[in-house]
Amino acid sequence: MISELIINAFLVTVMLAIAIALLKTRTVIFTVILTSAYSLVAALMFITLDAVDVAFTEASVGAGISTVLFLAAMAYLPKKEEETIGNQFIPALSCIILGAILIWCSYDLPQIGLVSSPIHQHVAPDYILGSRNDIGIPNIVTSVLASYRGYDTFGETIVVFTAGIAVLVLLQNKKKISKDTKSKIKKKVGRNA
Amino acid sequence: MYLAALIACGISGILILIRIILGKTTFDRVLAINTLGTIIVIGIALHGFYTGRPEFLDIAIVYALINFIGTVAVLKLFSAGSLGDVKK
Numbered sequence: 001m002i003s004e005l006i007i008n009a010f011l012v013t014v015m016l017a018i019a020i021a022l023l024k025t026r027t028v029i030f031t032v033i034l035t036s037a038y039s040l041v042a043a044l045m046f047i048t049l050d051a052v053d054v055a056f057t058e059a060s061v062g063a064g065i066s067t068v069l070f071l072a073a074m075a076y077l078p079k080k081e082e083e084t085i086g087n088q089f090i091p092a093l094s095c096i097i098l099g100a101i102l103i104w105c106s107y108d109l110p111q112i113g114l115v116s117s118p119i120h121q122h123v124a125p126d127y128i129l130g131s132r133n134d135i136g137i138p139n140i141v142t143s144v145l146a147s148y149r150g151y152d153t154f155g156e157t158i159v160v161f162t163a164g165i166a167v168l169v170l171l172q173n174k175k176k177i178s179k180d181t182k183s184k185i186k187k188k189v190g191r192n193a
Numbered sequence: 194m195y196l197a198a199l200i201a202c203g204i205s206g207i208l209i210l211i212r213i214i215l216g217k218t219t220f221d222r223v224l225a226i227n228t229l230g231t232i233i234v235i236g237i238a239l240h241g242f243y244t245g246r247p248e249f250l251d252i253a254i255v256y257a258l259i260n261f262i263g264t265v266a267v268l269k270l271f272s273a274g275s276l277g278d279v280k281k
């Protein structure tokens with residue numbers, strides 16, 4: 001128990017150090033690299049909290065794909081960040097107030113792993129007890145995602161698919177299309193003449 | 194024994210973190226981040242064995258792969274100037 005506390009405290013300290021270094025940096029690529037390191041340590045934190053699936057997602061999406069996407073987008077950016085001008089007092093104040101409210105609210109959260117907390121009372125016992133007989137696969141998370149909450153997962157997939165289509169429509173090469181249509185129009189005009 | 198190895202991982206992680214923050218060139222930092230990823234992979238494996246649940250080794254494997262992809266992406270950006278086709 002004590003060792004777990006020490007590991008968590010160490011990880012939080014490392015994350016805090018990376019966050020402070022992130023604040024200090026003014027180079028874009030270094031920011032991207034530090035964000036990747038932050039995601040790595042955050043995923044380790046999720047593992048110590050027994051949230052293995054979240055850790056998987058954080059490692060692959062947070063540390064892997066988003067780093068590559070940031071780097072791909074970075075080629076379009078200037079190398080140095082401009083110095084911010086103006087008073088930063090009000091943003092700092094709002095951040096501190098928001099953080100204080102969140103910390104204050106966290107005192108009302110049930111203890112981690114407490115059996116009597118609401119999250120373990122509602123439908124979770126039914127899922128855990130009935131998963132093997134109802135669905136027939138050993139992994140409870142998979143059975144919840146694919147069967148008990150199948151329609152939710154289906155809706156999520158549709159939303160992600162729609163977002164992907166929207167991005168493709170927004171990013172398609174408009175010049176090429178306009179040239180093609182122009183040449184078609186020219187041909188039509190030529191035929192008519 | 195696992196605890197001693199975990200502590201050693203933690204200490205080397207702190208040293209690498211200092212190198213990341215103070216690092217002179219960007220390449221030092223890239224190398225340091227890569228090494229930090231390796232240390233974290235070892236840390237996940239050791240933590241799994243220390244708590245008696247070595248099933249989490251899968252995540253260590255995912256980490257190793259992701260770490261490699263990230264480093265390759267950064268270095269490709271340095272050598273080619275961009276990822277994919279940037280028309281200037």
